Amino acid sequence: MTSVEKLSYLLKKNKGFLKTSDAVSSGISRTVLGDFVRKNGLERVAHGLYMSQDAWEDNLFVIQVRYPESVFSHETALYLLNLANREPSPFSVTLRTGTNSARLSKEGIKVYKVKEALFDQGIIETISPSGHTVRTYNAERTICDLFRSRRNIEIQALQDAVKTYVHLRDKNIPLLMRYAKLFSVEKMVRQYLDVLL
Incomplete structure (x- = not known):
């Protein structure tokens, strides 16, 4: 396979996006x-990320590539997990405490921070609406995040998310309660569940 064929394959495989890191790891020079x-008229959408003219835009994927240390959370996680009907605006991410978030905030992205010990709890990979893999938190962690951040969240969004969650076939109440304890929202989560279950 020639370098051009490899690049064409990577572009097709990633649904119209091409990462410099993927090309370099495939042995292709910069x-x-x-x-x-240049020859294919690809647009640079982020540092080290190019998009073909016929590709669907995927802002979630672009954010993930630009800020690989971030995890989609809160309302954005609800949307990615099909627990909310509409795309959130702005998008929300979580970072480790101490991580510089000035660029994300400047771009209008809502940033939450948690200590190192809680950051990795519940991270999963999911597929964005445009078909790219992104990192988000699972449903149980997301419900706990919403309770923790309830002053910054619409109460209706929180209530709808919990109602939708309790009707999921693959909900995991023991895991939800374990996270609720870790995030110090156990009492509130239990009150909601007592009403809904």
């Missing part, structure tokens, strides 16, 4: 990549 980008 010069060849640059030529391919």
Whole structure:
């Protein structure tokens, strides 16, 4: 397979997106990549990320590539997990405490921070509406995040999310309660569940 064929394959495999890191790890030089980008009219959408003209835009994927340390959370996680009907605006991410978030905030992204010990709890990979893999928190962790951040969340969004969650076939109440204890929202979560279950 020639370098151009490899790049064409990567572009197709990633639904019209091409990462510099993928090209380099496939043994393709930056010069060849640059030529391919120019000849095919790819648009640079982020540092090290190009998009073909016929690709569907995927802001979630672009954010994930630009800020790989971030995890989609809160309302954005609800949307990715099909626990909310509409795309949130702005998007929400969680970072480790101490991580610089100035660029994300400047771009209008809502940033939450948690201590290191809680950051990795419940991270999963899911598929964005445009078909790309992104990192988000699972449903149980997301419900606890909403309770923790209830002053910054519409109460209706919280109530709807919990109602939708309790009707899921694959809900995991023991895991939800374990997270609720970890995030110090056990009492509130239990009150909601007592009413809904």
